[in-house]
Amino acid sequence: MLRVPAFRRLFLSRTASLLGDAIAPVALAFAVLGEGGGSATDLGLLLTARTLAEVLLLLVGGTLADRLPRFRLMAGADLLGGLAQAGLAAMFLAGAYSLGPLLALSALSGAATALFLPASTGALPLVVDAGQLQPANALVRVAQNVSMIAGAALAGLLVAVVGAGWALAVDGATFLVSALLLIGVRARPQVKAAPASALADLREGWREFVSREWVWVVVLQFAVLTTCTAAGMRVLGPLVAERDLGGAGPWSAVLTGQAVGLLAGSFLVLRVRPRFPIRVATYATFGFVLPMALLALGSPLWLLVAAAFVNGVCADVFVVLWYTALQTHVPEDRLARVSAYDALGSFALNPLGLAVVGPVTAVIGVTRALWACVGLAVLVNALALLSRSVRRLPAGAP
Known part of the structure; x- marks a missing residue:
């Protein structure tokens, strides 16, 4: 499977962004509670803002992914997520702790996830044959699980050595790497949904x-x-x-x-x-x-x-x-x-x-x-x- 160039780029991009996903919770928690001097309530609000944005925009992400080129949408979502994490990192590194802007950036990160997830499910059939879908999904899960284990360890090391703010910056960089890999994917032409209103798309x-x-x-x-x-x-x-x-x-x-x-x-x-x-x-x-x-x-x-x-x-x-x-x-x-x-x-x-x-x-x-x-x-x-x-x-x- 990894010999197929398009799948290999998708696999590497998922590995990079999932590594960032594993770093983010640890880095954010220590950034808020440590470097930012915030409270557990602040951290809960930031996580809630991210989750709400993700849930509210999932259907929008699904609709867009059936209309637009999925790999470009995923790359755009990664860029958005990377900029959101970079913004969080910049605030903590500058010592400019302010809950309002942090909530906005967390919501932006959740929105990026909502745009990415439905497209990622539909992207795999565009780069592998139908008979290879199960092993391809399994390999993507291998990447996810290795990234979770390595990311959790890396997050602790980064926070201890360079601080939580820089750990968030590394998280942002992983999304930018993922976006660059996705932009170069050459997939087969995508069957797109027929033109209709957004409400009709959701009903369909x-x-x-x-x-x-x-x-x-x-x-x-x-x-x-x-x-x-x-x-x-x-x-x-x-x-x-x-x-x-x-x-x-x-x-x-x-x-x-x-x-x-x-x-x-x-x-x-x-x-x-x-x-x-x-x-x-x-x-x-x-x-x-x-x-x-x-x-x-x-x-x-x-x-x-x-x-x-x-x-x-x-x-x-x-x-x-x-x-x-x-x-x-x-x-x-x-x-x-x-x-x-x-x-x-x-x-x-x-x-x-x-x-x-x-x-x-x-x-x-x-x-x-x-x-x-x-x-x-x-x-x-x-x-x-x-x-x-x-x-x-x-x-x-x-």
Whole structure:
């Protein structure tokens, strides 16, 4: 796959920008709380501004990606994201901490992500043959997972050696490198959506989304599943680690196990070619539940790390099979819009789950809250398998 020049440039660009994505959270947190002298509330507001901009503009990004050349749109989004990160870096390096401009730059960064994501889903079929989509997706996930692991380590090193402001500058530079690589991609001609109004474009994308039962069933499943896992692993998991395991160090070991599992899953799905990919992908979602169940049972650290590894493997198997199915079965001129509805629906309930898990835990306790997350996740996974469309979607295009 890497012998194909267009895919190689896409692979390298994704590696560069994903490395920056891994650096950004660590650099921003230490820039705000350390060099900027801000508060945890300030950091939460900056993250909220980025997330809101991303969610609100996802459908716009999907519509544009079905109308405009996708690689140029991705390059433009990378340039926008790089300028936003460079602006953040400049403010911290100059000692000009001001929440208003920082919120604007964070929102600009979120907007860049919203423009990039739907186009990136639709870009891969333009540079590889249909039969190579699954290994190509798996290789992109390898790049993502290696970048996550390396970026987290690099972020800590940069913050310690040159400071958080310069770490943000390095993050901005990775996006500019990605944009330069994308500009040079020579892809086959793209089938574009027919001219219509923006509202008509959105309606057409929605019809395409709901006309495929396997798509909307899995997106509904993930709306609940990702909410449960976000509450269980981002809020309740650290609480259990602080109470029973010894704090941040042991919890970091659990997250490292998950990251290594993600990488292992990428290599596994390079070779596995299931006949019914969405059925296998849905089976894999049961692995998401394992770490939460073991947290509720009070399991020892080594078992939690092993469960997180399995979770990572299952997550990557799902992601690769899911995106390959979308790219195989959704028409090219509507793929980006369907991808945008997918992303929007899959994570729409996350803010609600993160907001209510604290009050609910205060009433019923951490263990019962974890079991509630486990039970709800298992239920929606099982319900998804009741759909014949989920169980029987073939690997090849119709």
